[in-house]
Amino acid sequence: ESEPQTRAPDFSNDNPLETRNIAFFSTNCVEGTARGVVINTGDRTVMGRIATLASGLEVGRTPISIEIEHFIHIITGVAVFLGVSFFVLSLILGYSWLEAVIFLIGIIVANVPEGLLATVTVCLTLTA
Numbered sequence: 001e002s003e004p005q006t007r008a009p010d011f012s013n014d015n016p017l018e019t020r021n022i023a024f025f026s027t028n029c030v031e032g033t034a035r036g037v038v039i040n041t042g043d044r045t046v047m048g049r050i051a052t053l054a055s056g057l058e059v060g061r062t063p064i065s066i067e068i069e070h071f072i073h074i075i076t077g078v079a080v081f082l083g084v085s086f087f088v089l090s091l092i093l094g095y096s097w098l099e100a101v102i103f104l105i106g107i108i109v110a111n112v113p114e115g116l117l118a119t120v121t122v123c124l125t126l127t128a
Contacts, residue, residue, distance in 0.1 A: 004030050016046050068120065079111035 006020065013019040023036060024047060042048050087104040091097070 083107040
């Protein structure tokens, strides 16, 4: 707590976070004297249980990450389709094998959205 809290030896509540006769680790006595008994340590304390619950949460995929991944799959599919199409077309038109591969790589690389990261960052900043 940021403000001093009064404590007393009397049991006042079943909830350990609400009762007045429990002080937590690193509690300072700002007035008077105090004597305590350790009743739990480590993960068996209230703070230890809270830490265990907080660290045990599984992080799921967010809707925006699902949408971005879907968009990337579409862009990848289009890029590969166009690259293979132009590769086959360049072979049909009589270009050498090396030139056809250069077309393939060039078209796939050209379809990489360079501004995607900046666009997503700006959108997230504006909506926050």
